[in-house]
Amino acid sequence: MSTQTPGAAPETTRIHNIGYRDYDGRRLGRAYVRRSLYVQSLRGAYGLGRSAKSKVLPMILLGLMVLPAVIVVAVAVATKATKLPLEYTAYALMLQPVIGLYLASQAPQSVSRDLRFKTVPLYFSRPLERVDYVLAKYGAMASALLIITALPLVILYAGALLAEMDFADQTAGLAQALVSVALMSVLFAGIGLVLAALTPRRGFGVAAIIGTLTISSVAVTIVQAIAWETDSTDVIKWFGLFSPSTLIDGVQTAFLGATSGFPAEAGPGAGVGVLYLLVVLVLIAGSYGILMRRYRKAGL
Secondary structure (H helix, E strand, O other), rough: OOOOOOOOOOOOOOOOOOOOOOOOOOOOOHHHHHHHHHHHHHHHOOOOOHHHHHHHHHHHHHHHHHHHHHHHHHHHHOOOOOOOOOOHHHHHOOOHHHHHHHHHHHHHHHHHHHHOOOOHHHHOOOOOHHHHHHHHHHHHHHHHHHHHHHHHHHHHHHHHHHHOOOHHHHHHHHHHHHHHHHHHHHHHHHHHHHHHHHOOOOOHHHHHHHHHHHHHHHHHHHHHHHHHHHHOHHHHHHHHHHOOHHHHHHHHHHHHOOOOHHHHHOOOOHHHHHHHHHHHHHHHHHHHHHHHOOOOOOOO
């Protein structure tokens, strides 16, 4: 029931000064926001700045990647070996299941949560374009993969120098492997982020990434083994085009002087290697394009 006196003038709107001040400092702009998002995403890939529980899995997987390198170095130093028992370029491919598991656990954490909790519009309400968001997330995931793949190689290299192995040979081997794992990191990051960004449900993203990387690698390996058993070695190198891990194997065999992991070491030469490299670049560019399309609308 209204208590207003009949005939009285209605209350007017009042403006209260509650003490907020205008910001007159320097505007940092898109580059700063993009860099901040990259750093935050990279830290998050190893659980830094998050709960203790979030650090457990990435640190365990990092330890699993490093442990074999530490063992190899210890044995090489103790036995005064003149060369490492494995090539630098073979290390990441041998531990590809660990890399795939790391990617499956962290790629959905990087992008699926933003989709699930609908925080993407909040990012784009700032001076941040979708290209900035995609570049920051893609760069952070690729950098995280590069850390987990390159750190064991650096440990192997340090151990080789401690064992007084040939400096030039070890440096060349390390450089070749670093190029290979850098390419692997960019390729795997793109594939992982695309699969993770297709659904806001983290569990589906994890399953999709593990399935894609593992099933494709196992399937190609089986088909190559069958071709080798049936003396069809000429087709082995062509089957390598259908799996991310075998694509990297083919590129480093053709251009980085690595020993092929294919049956009978039937890796591609420089001619077919160009096709391998082209497929890798197309997959990377395609992953970036799909991510840009996925984030074309802010209100996902």
